[in-house]
Amino acid sequence: MPATHTAQSASPVPLLDLKAQYATLRDEIRDAIERVMESQHFILGPEVSALEEEVARYVGTKHGIGMSSGTDALLAALMAVDIGPGDEIITTPYSFFATAGVIARLGATPVFVDIDPSDFNIDTTRIEAVITGRTKVIMPVHLFGSVVDMDPIRALAKAQQITVIEDAAQAIGARDEQGRSAGIMSEMACFSFFPSKNLGGVGDGGMTVTADDELAERLRMLRAHGSKPKYYHKIVGGNFRLDALQAAVLRVKLPHLDKWTEARRRNAERYRTLFSERNLNASATLPSDTPGHIYNQFVIRAPRRDELQRFLAAAQVGTEVYYPVPLHMQECFAYIGHKEGDFPHSEAAARETLALPIYPELNDAQLTHIVDTIAKFYEKN
Numbered sequence: 152m153p154a155t156h157t158a159q160s161a162s163p164v165p166l167l168d169l170k171a172q173y174a175t176l177r178d179e180i181r182d183a184i185e186r187v188m189e190s191q192h193f194i195l196g197p198e199v200s201a202l203e204e205e206v207a208r209y210v211g212t213k214h215g216i217g218m219s220s221g222t223d224a225l226l227a228a229l230m231a232v233d234i235g236p237g238d239e240i241i242t243t244p245y246s247f248f249a250t251a252g253v254i255a256r257l258g259a260t261p262v263f264v265d266i267d268p269s270d271f272n273i274d275t276t277r278i279e280a281v282i283t284g285r286t287k288v289i290m291p292v293h294l295f296g297s298v299v300d301m302d303p304i305r306a307l308a309k310a311q312q313i314t315v316i317e318d319a320a321q322a323i324g325a326r327d328e329q330g331r332s333a334g335i336m337s338e339m340a341c342f343s344f345f346p347s348k349n350l351g352g353v354g355d356g357g358m359t360v361t362a363d364d365e366l367a368e369r370l371r372m373l374r375a376h377g378s379k380p381k382y383y384h385k386i387v388g389g390n391f392r393l394d395a396l397q398a399a400v401l402r403v404k405l406p407h408l409d410k411w412t413e414a415r416r417r418n419a420e421r422y423r424t425l426f427s428e429r430n431l432n433a434s435a436t437l438p439s440d441t442p443g444h445i446y447n448q449f450v451i452r453a454p455r456r457d458e459l460q461r462f463l464a465a466a467q468v469g470t471e472v473y474y475p476v477p478l479h480m481q482e483c484f485a486y487i488g489h490k491e492g493d494f495p496h497s498e499a500a501a502r503e504t505l506a507l508p509i510y511p512e513l514n515d516a517q518l519t520h521i522v523d524t525i526a527k528f529y530e531k532n
């Protein structure tokens with residue numbers, strides 16, 4: 152009989168194992184889905200309202216407005232402050248595409264500011280230099296679950312009457328060094344419930360949160376074609392509604408979020424220990440360990456990144472490159488006129504970073520296997 156299990160072939164470690172989480176909540180999630188099925192109320196309704204209140208309370212703000220995705224949450228937030236052609240929105244070139252995509256879709260121009268290489272977030276010291284009379288919004292992204300230093304942004308925005316919108320898609324539950332939650336340090340903040348986010352639904356979903364009653368009202372109108380009351384349209388919106396099935400499942404998961412975040416933080420700590428035990432700190436750079444980081448992704452900088460990724464794949468370890476092409480180098484933004492070298496820190500990050508598995512249910516054998524494989528790669532090479 153051939154050996155099915157050798158020292159070489161430890162069990163595979165995917166980048167994210169959603170089945171492991173589902174296994175712990177199967178009955179509750181099925182009950183929630185059943186409840187929606189029996190109600191036959193699928194769009195907005197009581198499940199969505201309840202989730203909106205629960206998320207707003209969790210984040211520490213007044214209103215939550217459920218949206219069809221994180222992307223639509225951002226789009227609606229920009230629409231709520233009438234963003235359109237001629238307007239400039241300051242943001243980072245090192246993020247998921249949606250951050251800049253929503254700006255361009257409204258005919259506005261993304262104005263990029265390079266990142267701080269220590270945490271991959273927008274370098275707040277470079278923002279003032281690109282503010283013009285057309286700057287309407289500053290949109291920082293709390294990338295990978297690490298909160299941007301918001302005070303300098305808020306000070307600039309206040310002085311120049313600019314709106315701040317947090318792209319908090321990867322940052323639900325994250326806090327800054329003073330313990331303030333992502334989502335309460337701006338006029339509006341946007342979360343994503345895409346399945347790979349820390350609070351993930353069973354499909355697409357998102358939420359815009361705000362403490363401002365008028366913006367909340369506008370956001371509620373915008374997600375339903377700008378109507379209020381039904382069939383009377385003062386503004387043009389879209390269909391950005393969150394559905395009840397997503398809300399019901401997310402309501403099961405939300406009470407577990409802090410526990411999952413703790414497990415992610417423990418895994419990050421374990422990586423730090425394992426990396427230093429194997430003397431890997433000279434080879435790879437680990438993400439900075441800020442207290443409120445929620446590690447939606449655990450992103451290292453690694454020499455010969457692509458080779459390392461292939462080596463890990465051969466050892467059945469899933470990884471991902473977030474993101475291989477910075478936004479200013481995307482073909483669709485060629486019209487903005489950027490060239491390679493314009494944002495060197497973002498370009499370096501795109502070349503050097505690799506996300507390792509960090510999901511809460513990872514066990515110690517898996518973490519050890521990952522780090523041992525990385526150690527083997529750098530030993531050999």
Ligand SMILES: *Cc1c(COP(=O)(O)O)cnc(C)c1O
Binds near residue numbers: 222223250318
């Ligand atoms: C996931 C994500 C989005 C978009 O969210 P979707 O729910 O996938 O539409 C926007 N910005 C960032 C930074 C994200 O990671």
